[in-house]
Amino acid sequence: MMGGKTVFGATLGILMLDTQFPRIPGDIGNALTWPFPVQYKVVRGVTPDDVVRGDATAFLNAFIEAGRELVAMGCDGITTNCGFLVGYQDQMAAALGVPVAVSSLLQVPMVQRTLPADQKVGILTISAETLTESHIAAAGIAPDTPVIGTGAGSEFTDRILNNDLEIDFVKAQADNIAAARKLVEAHPDIGAIVLECTNMVPYAADIRRATGRPVYSIYTYLVWFQAALMPRRFADGIDDTRF
CATH class of the missing domain: 3.40.50.1860 (Rossmann fold)
Structure with missing residues (x-):
């Protein structure tokens, strides 16, 4: 050795x-x-x-x-x-x-290849407002890929980005589920979801159950x-x- x-x-x-x-x-x-x-x-x-x-x-x-x-x-x-x-x-x-x-975003092109031609990947992020075209391009992701965030004002986004000492994880779970449902309701052709944020993994099973879509994350990657x-x-x- x-x-x-x-x-x-x-x-x-x-x-x-x-x-x-x-x-x-x-x-x-x-x-x-x-x-x-x-x-x-x-x-x-x-x-x-x-x-x-x-x-x-x-x-x-x-x-x-x-x-x-x-x-x-x-x-x-x-x-x-x-x-x-x-x-x-x-x-x-x-x-x-x-x-x-x-x-985790580097998975998106690979996940897209697994889907039927009439389906696309959707991205769930902690901050859709600041996930820019340059981030999307750097990962080799198609520019028309649907993106939605948990959003400013949510327990999940605010507590993490403000680096707070406490998080209400029940509220954070609800934030992630609500955002994922909004994503697939706005884009019914989404066949799989990729979680941008590494703090979203605890809610992956909940998102899968709520949307019926496969969920990829930093954990799967x-x-x-x-x-x-x-x-x-x-x-x-x-x-x-x-x-």
């Missing part, structure tokens, strides 16, 4: 914004979410509001440096905890030298991503020298 790392067995590194709001299982920042070990690194001084409602360009180098620390620790793949960072996918992949899956970083071994005792 070769060395060269500090930590073994936790191949996925997650770059976290600097937050204080509570995170329940399902949220990317709750380690109980994951069926495999992960490593976290907080990018200090960068808040959800900075990235979702501001311009994160000034923080790109901070994300790259934090990503390099995770790679040095032993991570073979890197992600972030905000879908709005999708515009920095190429820069981060080039700088870190390992596979990078920066945003990273389980797929991790499956390549550490493929499952299906048989023991095979002579590895044959391969």
